[in-house]
Amino acid sequence: MDLARPPLAVPFPDLADIEGVTLRVARAGYKAWERADLTLAELAEGTSVAGVFTKSACASSEIEMGREQVRQGRAQALVVNAGNSNAFTGHRGREAVEQIVGQVSEALGCAGDEVFVSSTGVIGVPLPKDKARAGIEAVLAAKPCGWEHAARAIGTTDTFTKGAGASAIIGDTRVELAGIIKGSGMIAPDMATMLGYVFTDAAVEPAFLQEMLTKANATTFSCITVDGDTSTSDTVLVFATGKAGNARLASWSDAGADAFYAALLETCRQLAHLVVRDGEGAQKFIEIAVTGAANDASARTIGLAIANSPLVKTAIAGGDANWGRIVMAVGKAGEPADRDRLSIGFGGTWAAKDGQPLADYDEAPVARHLEGQDIRVDVDLGIGTGRASVWTCDLTHGYISINADYRS
Numbered sequence: 001m002d003l004a005r006p007p008l009a010v011p012f013p014d015l016a017d018i019e020g021v022t023l024r025v026a027r028a029g030y031k032a033w034e035r036a037d038l039t040l041a042e043l044a045e046g047t048s049v050a051g052v053f054t055k056s057a058c059a060s061s062e063i064e065m066g067r068e069q070v071r072q073g074r075a076q077a078l079v080v081n082a083g084n085s086n087a088f089t090g091h092r093g094r095e096a097v098e099q100i101v102g103q104v105s106e107a108l109g110c111a112g113d114e115v116f117v118s119s120t121g122v123i124g125v126p127l128p129k130d131k132a133r134a135g136i137e138a139v140l141a142a143k144p145c146g147w148e149h150a151a152r153a154i155g156t157t158d159t160f161t162k163g164a165g166a167s168a169i170i171g172d173t174r175v176e177l178a179g180i181i182k183g184s185g186m187i188a189p190d191m192a193t194m195l196g197y198v199f200t201d202a203a204v205e206p207a208f209l210q211e212m213l214t215k216a217n218a219t220t221f222s223c224i225t226v227d228g229d230t231s232t233s234d235t236v237l238v239f240a241t242g243k244a245g246n247a248r249l250a251s252w253s254d255a256g257a258d259a260f261y262a263a264l265l266e267t268c269r270q271l272a273h274l275v276v277r278d279g280e281g282a283q284k285f286i287e288i289a290v291t292g293a294a295n296d297a298s299a300r301t302i303g304l305a306i307a308n309s310p311l312v313k314t315a316i317a318g319g320d321a322n323w324g325r326i327v328m329a330v331g332k333a334g335e336p337a338d339r340d341r342l343s344i345g346f347g348g349t350w351a352a353k354d355g356q357p358l359a360d361y362d363e364a365p366v367a368r369h370l371e372g373q374d375i376r377v378d379v380d381l382g383i384g385t386g387r388a389s390v391w392t393c394d395l396t397h398g399y400i401s402i403n404a405d406y407r408s
Contacts, residue, residue, distance in 0.1 A: 006159040006160060006277075006278060006282070007282075007283055007373060008277035008278070008282055008283070008284075008285050008373060008393075009159065009160040009277070009278070010160070010162075010274060010277060012147075012148045012151065012160075012161045012162075012163050013163055013164065013165060015147045015163055015164075015165040015178040016165055016167070016176040016177075016178055017176075017178075018176060018177075018178050018199045018200060018201050018241065018243075019044075019201045019241060019243035019244070020043060020044030020047060020201060020241025020242070020243040021041055021042070021043060021044075021199045021239070021241060022041070022042040022144050023039070023040070023041050023042075023144060023145050023146070023147070023149070023150045024039070024040045024042070024139050024140070024142040024143070024144055024145060025038065025039050025040070025139065025142065025145055025149055025150060025152075025153040026038050026040075026135055026138035026139035026142050027135070027138070028081065028131045028132060028134065028135025028138070029131055029135070030081060030082065030083030030084045030121065030127075030128070030131060031083035031084070031121070033083070035152070035153070036149070036152070036153040037081065037082040037083050037135075037153060038079070038080070038081055038082070038132075038135040038136070038138075038139050038153065039078075039079070039080040039082075039139070039150050039153045039154050040077065040078070040079055040104070040136075040139045040140070040142075041077065041078040041150070041197070041199070041239075042076070042077055042108065043075050043076050043077060043078070043239055043241060044076075044241045044242070044243060045076060045110070046074065046241075046242060047074065047075050047076060047239050047240060047241045047242065048073055048074065048075075048203075048204055048205065048206040048209050048239070048240040048242070049070055049073060049074060049075035049116070049206065049209070049237060049238065049239050049240075050070065050073075050206060050209040050210035050212070050213040050214075050237070050238045051066060051067075051070040051116075051210075051213070051235065051236065051237040051238070052191045052213060052214060052217050052221075052235075052236050053066055053067055053191060053234060053235055054189075054190060054191055054230060054231055054232060054233065054234035054235070055190040055191055055230070056190070056230055056231065056232045056234070058087065058088055058232050059087065059232050059233070060085060060086050060087035060088075060089075060093065060119060060232055060233050061086065061087075061089070061093045061094035061096075061097045062086060062097055062117045062118055062119050062233065062235075063232070063233060063234075063235065064094075065094075065097060065101075065117070066116055066117070066118075066235060066237075068113075069113045069114075069116060070116075070210075070237075072113055072114075073206025073207065073209075073210075074114050074206070075114050075115075075116055075237075075239055076108055076110040076111075076114040076115065077104050077105075077108055077110065077114065077115045077116070078115075078116045078117075078118070078197065078237065078239070079100055079104060079115065079116070079117045079118070079136070080117075080118045080119070080120075080153070080154045080195060080197075081117070081118070081119040081120070081121075081127060081132065081135075082119075082120055082121060082153060082154050082155060082156055082182070083120075083121040083122070083156060084119055084120075084121040084122055084125055084127050084128075085119050085120050085121045085122060085123050085231075085232060085233045086119040086125075086126065086127040087119075087123045087124070087232035087233055088123050088124045088232070089124065089125065089126040089127070090126075092126040093126050093127060095129070096126060096127035096128075096129050096132055097117050097119075097127070099129055099132060099133065100115075100117050100132055100136060101115045101117060103133065103136045103137075104136060104140075107136075107140050116237060118154075118195050118233065118235050118237075119233060120154070120156055120182065120194060120195050120231075120233050121156050123232060147163050147178060147180055148161050148163065150180055151163050151180040151181075151182070154180065154182045154195055155182045155184075156182065156184070157184045157185055157280060157402055158182050158183070158184045158278055159184065159278055160278060161180075162180065162181045162182065162183075162271065162274040162275065162278065163178070163179065163180045163181075163271075163274075164178075164179050164181075164266075164267050164270035164271045164274065165177050165178040165179060165267060166262075166263035166264075166266045166267045167263060168202070168256065168259040168260045168262065168263040169256060169259055170202060170244075170246040170247065170249065170255070170256030170257075170259065170260060171246055171247050171255055171256055173244055173245060173246035173247075173256075174244070175200060175201055175202035175244040175246055175260065175263075176200065176201055176244070177198060177199070177200040177202075177263050177264060177267050178198070178199050178200075178267075179196065179197060179198035179199070179267045179268070179270075179271050180196070180197055180271075181194070181195065181196035181197070181271040181274060181275060182194050182195050182196075183195065183196070183226075183275035183278070184226070184275070184278045184279060184280050185226060185227060185229075185279070185280040185399070185402065185403060186226075186227065186229045186230070186231045187224060187225060187226035187227060187229070187231075187275060187276075187279065188225040188226070188227065188228045188229050188230050188304075188308065189221050189222050189224065189225075189230060189231075189234055190222070190230045190234070191217065191221070191222060191234060191236075194231055194233070194234060194235075194275065195233065195234075195235050195236075196221065196235070196236040196237075196268075196271055197236070197237050197238075197239070198236075198237070198238045198239070198264065198267055198268070198271075199238075199239050199241070200238070200239070200240050200241070200244075200264075201240075201241050201242070201243045201244040202240050202242070202244055202246055202249065202260055203240065203242035203244065203245070203246050203247070203248040203249065204240040204242075204248065204249045204250075204260070205248060205249065205250040207250075208249055208250050208251060208257075209238060209240055212260075212261050212264055213236070213238050213264070213268075215261075216261070216264050216265045216268045217236060217268065219265075219269075219388075219389075220265065220268040220269045220271075220272040221236055221268060221271075221272050222300075223272070223300060223303070223304075223388065223389060223390045223391060224272045224273075224275060224276050224390070224391045224392065225276075225304060225307045225308050225390070225391075225392050226275070226276060226279035226280065226282070226392065226393055227279075227280070227308075227395075227399065228308040236268075238264070272391065273285070273391060276391045276392060276393050277393070279392070279393035279399075280398065280399045280402045280403065281395070281396040281397065281398025281399035281400070281401070281402060282393035282394060282396070282398075282399075283317060283373070283393075283394055283396055283398075284316055284317065284372075284373055284374070284375050284393060284394040285373060285374050285375065285391070285393060286307070286313075286316060286375045286376075286377065286391065286392045286393060286394065287374075287375070287376050287377070287389060287390075287391055288303045288306050288307050288377045288379065288389065288390045288391070288392065289303075289376065289377070289378050289379070289387075289389050290302050290303045290306075290379045290380075290381070290386075290387060290388050290389070290390070291378075291379070291380045291381070291386075291387045292341075292343075292380040292381040292382045292383060292384060292385070292386070292387075293335070293336070293381045293383065293384055293386030293387065293388070294335065294336040294381075294383060294384045294386055295384060295385075295386040296386045296387060296388055297386070298335040298336060298384075298386050299381075299386040299387050299388035300388040300390065301333055301334070301335050302329075302330055302333045302335050302337070302379065302381070302388075303379075303388050303389070303390030304390055305329045305330065305332060305333035305334075305335075306326055306329040306330065306333075306377065306379065306390070307390045307391070307392035308392070309325065309328070309329045310395055311325045311328070311329075312325045312326060312329055313392065313393070313394050313395035314394070314395050316370060316375055316394045317394035317395055317396050319367065319370040319371055320370070321346055321351065321363055321366040321367060321370060323344045323346070323351045323352055326344050326377065326379060327342065327344065327352075330342060330379065330381075336381075336383060336384075337381055337383070338355075338381070338382065338383055339355050340354060340355035341354060341355060341381065341382030341383055342354075342355050342379070342380070342381060342382065343378075343379070343380040343382065344377075344378070344379055344380075345377070345378040346366045346369055346370065346375070346376065346377055346378070347365070347366060347369030347370075347375070347376050348369075348376070348378075349362075349365050349366050349369070350378075351363075351366065354382070375394075
């Protein structure tokens with residue numbers, strides 16, 4: 001497979017400029033690549049921030065510090081290092097983050113807890129402080145750049161740059177949202193995804209911004225999986241500069257709150273889908289729609305059990321409508337299910353209904369559907385009103401090839 005032309009790639013969109021956000025990139029040289037791998041986003045004073053982070057027990061120092069920082073609700077800078085996750089690196093890893101925070105906060109004249117740091121890449125190698133120091137010096141002196149340059153700089157095994165945006169009307173004020181994300185492997189978020197950042201010029205109180213992000217995350221980033229593995233560095237941050245001048249949003253009853261949330265949700269959904277489309281070795285984008293479950297949480301768990309099954313993913317990779325593997329995945333999910341009420345379909349064609357194959361089942365339209373790049377699997381439990389959609393990709397030899405030499 002030609003990784004330079006991934007089959008599910010989506011062109012980078014034309015994202016709006018966000019007042020109060022200045023992007024810069026530079027090359028720190030964390031790996032032997034000739035490209036920028038350090039990104040700096042300078043944010044207007046008073047920018048609100050919200051975040052969700054991995055629940056991994058082996059999280060990096062960046063995550064530990066970010067969890068504490070986000071509680072105060074303000075941000076003035078974001079630094080992203082690509083090529084080295086700085087996870088499982090003990091006190092040396094934390095010292096490297098503290099060095100970056102101190103260097104940036106001094107240069108920008110802001111408090112240290114307003115400087116957020118993310119790192120992604122190889123686990124178990126301390127972030128080299130000399131390269132980080134030189135990289136920060138270079139990025140502070142660099143010319144401002146656009147969204148696509150920043151999206152490229154935060155990537156690791158990503159094969160295409162990923163961005164999404166939306167707009168909303170708050171009162172009589174139009175506000176813009178723009179987001180970038182990286183992620184391709186080690187994707188089974190237990191809160192968010194690899195590294196994702198959304199910027200908006202809307203004015204939103206930090207607590208309310210956090211509430212909205214948490215809600216949006218539950219049905220977007222936390223409903224995707226590539227390989228069933230949760231990263232030590234998963235982070236999604238939303239920054240609201242307030243420069244649009246809208247009446248500040250503080251609760252769901254505020255005029256325009258629903259419109260802004262809809263724009264945030266759409267941006268998060270698009271970014272989440274892009275990560276799956278760039279799943280390592282992916283040839284097919286798969287939506288698993290679960291209905292009739294005991295509740296929504298149960299539907300999501302069942303959907304992820306199907307999506308994370310290597311047997312299901314390889315069957316779809318091979319165009320095999322083996323719905324027995326989906327029955328297996330439902331059965332092992334540990335959620336309420338009734339064999340005699342279970343129905344399974346592909347691309348709008350039901351293969352089994354109420355616990356048994358359909359007598360007039362014709363596999364031909366299903367086979368044609370599985371030849372495509374966008375696949376839909378429908379699962380109805382028939383026991384309740386719970387529903388959820390989960391997104392994944394197929395499992396091909398490309399995944400093995402990429403991860404067998406990941407550290408090189």
